[in-house]
Amino acid sequence: DVKVTQSSRYLVKRTGEKVFLECVQDMDHENMFWYRQDPGLGLRLIYFSYDVKMKEKGDIPEGYSVSREKKERFSLILESASTNQTSMYLCASSPPVSGPYNEQFFGPGTRLTVL
Amino acid sequence: GQQLNQSPQSMFIQEGEDVSMNCTSSSIFNTWLWYKQEPGEGPVLLIALYKAGELTSNGRLTAQFGITRKDSFLNISASIPSDVGIYFCAPERGFGNEKLTFGTGTRLTIIP
Numbered sequence: 001d002v003k004v005t006q007s008s009r010y011l012v013k014r015t016g017e018k019v020f021l022e023c024v025q026d027m028d029h030e031n032m033f034w035y036r037q038d039p040g041l042g043l044r045l046i047y048f049s050y051d052v053k054m055k056e057k058g059d060i061p062e063g064y065s066v067s068r069e070k071k072e073r074f075s076l077i078l079e080s081a082s083t084n085q086t087s088m089y090l091c092a093s094s095p096p097v098s099g100p101y102n103e104q105f106f107g108p109g110t111r112l113t114v115l
Numbered sequence: 116g117q118q119l120n121q122s123p124q125s126m127f128i129q130e131g132e133d134v135s136m137n138c139t140s141s142s143i144f145n146t147w148l149w150y151k152q153e154p155g156e157g158p159v160l161l162i163a164l165y166k167a168g169e170l171t172s173n174g175r176l177t178a179q180f181g182i183t184r185k186d187s188f189l190n191i192s193a194s195i196p197s198d199v200g201i202y203f204c205a206p207e208r209g210f211g212n213e214k215l216t217f218g219t220g221t222r223l224t225i226i227p
Contacts, residue, residue, distance in 0.1 A: 004157070033214075040124065042203060042219035043158070058214060090157050100165040101146040101207055104215065106157025 003027070004107035006091055012113045019078040021110050023091030030096050032074035033104065034058075034066060037088040049074055081114045088112075118142075121204055121218030129226050134191040136221040138204035146207040147180050147187035150217075153200045161202075162189070191223075199225050 007022035025032065031050055035043040035058075045058030047066040055066050063085060067075045074093075078085055088111050092104040118141045128134060138147070146165045150158035162173050164180035164187060171178050177190045187206070191198055204218040 035217075040219060042121070043217040045214050045216075048214055056214075059216075092157070101148055101163045102215075103148075103160045103163075104158075106159070108155065108157050 004091055004093055004105050006089075006107040006110050008110050009108065010111050010113075012115065013078075013081050014115050015082055017078075017081050017114075019081045019112065019114075021076040021078075021089055021091075021112070023074045023076070023093075023107055024072055025074075025091075025093040025105070026072065027093060027095070027105065028071065029093035029105070030071070031094040031102075032068065033092040033094075034064075034074065034076045035090045035092065036060070036085075037090055037109070043090065046076065081112075083114050086112060086114045119204070119206070119216055119218050121221060123221055124219065125222040125224070127224045127226060128194060130194060130196060132194055134194055134198070134223060135188065136190075136202060137186060137188045138206070138218045139186040140206060141185070142206075143184045144206035144208055145184070147178070148205040148207065148215075149178055149187070149189050150203045150205060151200050152203065152220075158201075158203055194223075194225055196225055196227065199223055 004025045033048040034046045049055045049068045065077045090109045091107040094104045121138045149161045152158040162178045167184045168182045169180045175192045179188045201220045205215045
């Protein structure tokens with residue numbers, strides 16, 4: 001059974017703290033993604049990676065960075081957390097495109113609150 | 116950039132009622148995907164459409180890929196409590212690896 005796990009389900013941090021959100025997938029997928037989910041805004045892509053050590057900006061990368069040192073792990077970093085980064089963060093992975101569509105597999109999410 | 120509009124934003128329905136939601140875009144796509152997110156979980160792919168005009172069913176779910184390739188519809192018949200969740204559309208152009216744009220979601224609440 002395919003699995004994407006995220007290091008925490010709930011996280012509370014203070015403004016200015018450095019925050020690490022970890023994501024691990026066991027499906028040997030090349031592609032990994034970080035989204036944030038806010039009511040009424042859907043899922044917005046922060047960063048994605050098509051291979052180890054590769055990263056590309058998504059639609060809302062400001063205030064975030066990522067790291068992909070190993071194929072199975074994709075980390076999202078908030079260098080200096082701010083209250084407007086309070087959100088649900090979802091990680092996803094997908095295999096290389098081999099058919100008419102590319103299914104993404106999601107983790108359960110991390111609900112981050114920045115005080 | 117492309118605009119993706121999903122409606123309605125939320126629905127409150129009685130158990131047993133039918134549900135209908137849709138996504139429209141200003142751009143043409145080659146594939147429309149529909150995901151469902153249950154409470155406390157990440158989204159899961161429900162149904163994929165990759166032919167314009169295609170109507171696809173999966174149990175009580177029926178989805179259609181609009182003939183203009185700019186829209187898609189998802190219908191759920193005879194809703195049951197486990198249908199609760201947020202439904203997202205996610206169209207693709209199909210040009211190899213690409214980032215997905217998700218709709219804003221339709222939150223479905225079922226009143227017993």
